[in-house]
Amino acid sequence: xxxxxxxxxxxxxxxxxxxxxxxxxxxxxxxxxxxxxxxxxxxxxxxxxxxxxxxxxxxxxxxxxxxxxxxxxxxxxxxxxxxxxxxxxxxxxxxxxxxxxxxxxxxxxxxxxxxxxxxxxxxxxxxxxxxxxxxxxxxxxxxxxxxxxxxxxxxxxxxxxxxxxxxxxxxxxxxxxxxxxxxxxxxxxxxxxxxxxxxxxxxxxxxxxxxxxxxxxxxxxxxxxxxxxxxxxxxxxxxxxxxxxxxxxxxxxxxxxxxxxxxxxxxxxxxxxxxxxxxxxxxxxxxxxxxxxxxxxxxxxxxxxxxxxxxxxxxxxxxxxxxxxxxxxxxxxxxxxxxxx
Amino acid sequence: xxxxxxxxxxxxxxxxxxxxxxxxxxxxxxxxxxxxxxxxxxxxxxxxxxxxxxxxxxxxxxxxxxxxxxxxxxxxxxxxxxxxxxxxxxxxxxxxxxxxxxxxxxxxxxxxxxxxxxxxxxxxxxxxxxxxxxxxxxxxxxxxxxxxxxxxxxxxxxxxxxxxxxxxxxxxxxxxxxxxxxxxxxxxxxxxxxxxxxxxxxxxxxxxxxxxxxxxxxxxxxxxxxxxxxxxxxxxxxxx
Numbered sequence: 335x336x337x338x339x340x341x342x343x344x345x346x347x348x349x350x351x352x353x354x355x356x357x358x359x360x361x362x363x364x365x366x367x368x369x370x371x372x373x374x375x376x377x378x379x380x381x382x383x384x385x386x387x388x389x390x391x392x393x394x395x396x397x398x399x400x401x402x403x404x405x406x407x408x409x410x411x412x413x414x415x416x417x418x419x420x421x422x423x424x425x426x427x428x429x430x431x432x433x434x435x436x437x438x439x440x441x442x443x444x445x446x447x448x449x450x451x452x453x454x455x456x457x458x459x460x461x462x463x464x465x466x467x468x469x470x471x472x473x474x475x476x477x478x479x480x481x482x483x484x485x486x487x488x489x490x491x492x493x494x495x496x497x498x499x500x501x502x503x504x505x506x507x508x509x510x511x512x513x514x515x516x517x518x519x520x521x522x523x524x525x526x527x528x529x530x531x532x533x534x535x536x537x538x539x540x541x542x543x544x545x546x547x548x549x550x551x552x553x554x555x556x557x558x559x560x561x562x563x564x565x566x567x568x569x570x571x572x573x574x575x576x577x578x579x580x581x582x583x584x585x586x587x588x589x590x591x592x593x594x595x596x597x598x599x600x601x602x603x604x605x606x607x608x609x610x611x612x613x614x615x616x617x618x619x620x621x622x623x624x625x626x627x628x629x630x631x632x633x634x635x636x637x638x639x640x641x642x643x644x645x646x647x648x649x650x651x652x653x654x655x656x657x658x659x660x661x662x663x664x665x666x667x668x669x670x671x672x673x674x675x
Numbered sequence: 676x677x678x679x680x681x682x683x684x685x686x687x688x689x690x691x692x693x694x695x696x697x698x699x700x701x702x703x704x705x706x707x708x709x710x711x712x713x714x715x716x717x718x719x720x721x722x723x724x725x726x727x728x729x730x731x732x733x734x735x736x737x738x739x740x741x742x743x744x745x746x747x748x749x750x751x752x753x754x755x756x757x758x759x760x761x762x763x764x765x766x767x768x769x770x771x772x773x774x775x776x777x778x779x780x781x782x783x784x785x786x787x788x789x790x791x792x793x794x795x796x797x798x799x800x801x802x803x804x805x806x807x808x809x810x811x812x813x814x815x816x817x818x819x820x821x822x823x824x825x826x827x828x829x830x831x832x833x834x835x836x837x838x839x840x841x842x843x844x845x846x847x848x849x850x851x852x853x854x855x856x857x858x859x860x861x862x863x864x865x866x867x868x869x870x871x872x873x874x875x876x877x878x879x880x881x882x883x884x885x886x887x888x889x890x891x892x893x894x895x896x897x898x899x900x901x902x903x904x905x906x907x908x909x910x911x912x913x914x915x
Binding site (some may be wrong): 536539540542543546547549550551552553554555556557558 | 726728747748749750752753757758760764765766767768769773776777778780781786825826829
């Protein structure tokens, strides 16, 4: 019954010509126009959810396209948040936010690179890799707690809102929620486009091959461990960058931002949205995070139960998440038919 | 003729169990060779030592004058020594096109020419019609051809084919033999083929190496091999 329903939904979507790119444009226009109609808390909170969405997309690259699950993404995200906080504290030249936006992805990529290089080269398989990424989350949280002279420990760290500075000395304040909303939106769209491009490149195709049959990829002459390390680095860099932007937007970072709980939440978002679709992961994150927020206000006791049930229903009925049920997009060009699975 | 592939005193033992012992073997560019032998004769182990999937306990493998013994699989594959596995190893969730494309991506083919190369390879293995099909929906025989296609897409020089006709109908087996002969002639490839199918081996008209208990029992043409009593005993006899 359910299989039948999802097949029909899939066919309907195809008949209607629903493509990921089309939906992405609709979503973009929607988000761009939203501040005209609503203001206040919604406009304040949405960019943070969009940045969670970037973290979710970074996981989709790893999990959906390379078959490597990480439950350490929040660890990277928190590192980014602390980097921008320290950047504002320590750096008194130039624009501390810009410096953080360069340093954060480099740190994220370096950390992922070191871990990935040793783990993948040693042939560590998926299940063990997950455990290591879990450790990343725990370590980040513990370091944030213990190194309180830098991080503020359990009290967290306050981060100022950034400004945009241009070389000419012009400064555009992003202190108000409206301007920074658009700044975040632009960054998120840019990252989305980058990822979409990435998976259609040779790199992305090889990653997909690794997900499907790693031994075959190696036997064709690809250094799979190198590709997996590169994917993890890319993923780590994006999550860390998103965290840095989150830090300056939220104005506050605390150890729990890097915790295991938050890391697993990201996995849930991606599973619901569809790990093979960046748009699915992004939108599911925004919707589920908003829903969690709303439900926690009206039903503080039961909201986690509701999210849990949604998660279970989606996993049982659509293994590819909501995006999988809607049919894959043109992300893979004209030979997309073979991509459904 | 310049040296192509040579195995010298190749030995492999797994915790005392000797799978291959002192195998000396060579094949020239553009040549085909069949390896036969009963189950457990060490055929797959032998091929695995060439492809890098197994590291020899002793001995060495030379490809075009380079010692490739113990190199990682992907490095050996990059040189053009590529392998088809006993059970077809393909990308089931991807389309036929994407499968071949991954082979082409592994080659030195420039980006602009990739699409043309994929189409050409699809034609070679007669899968052009099924280009958009998901590989999961292909028959066993078609998957075997697809895997051979992937090896062609990557500029293979030496094909290591482990039972390319396993699970095929008599007709499919026959056309696989034709395919291999055609590829070898047109593309000047070399191939080491592990096979069980006697008709296939006879049709191939290639030199045959018989392995038994990890050693080379004898080498020769199919007719020479088939006439020998000891071969019948260890191998052909077992089939009847």
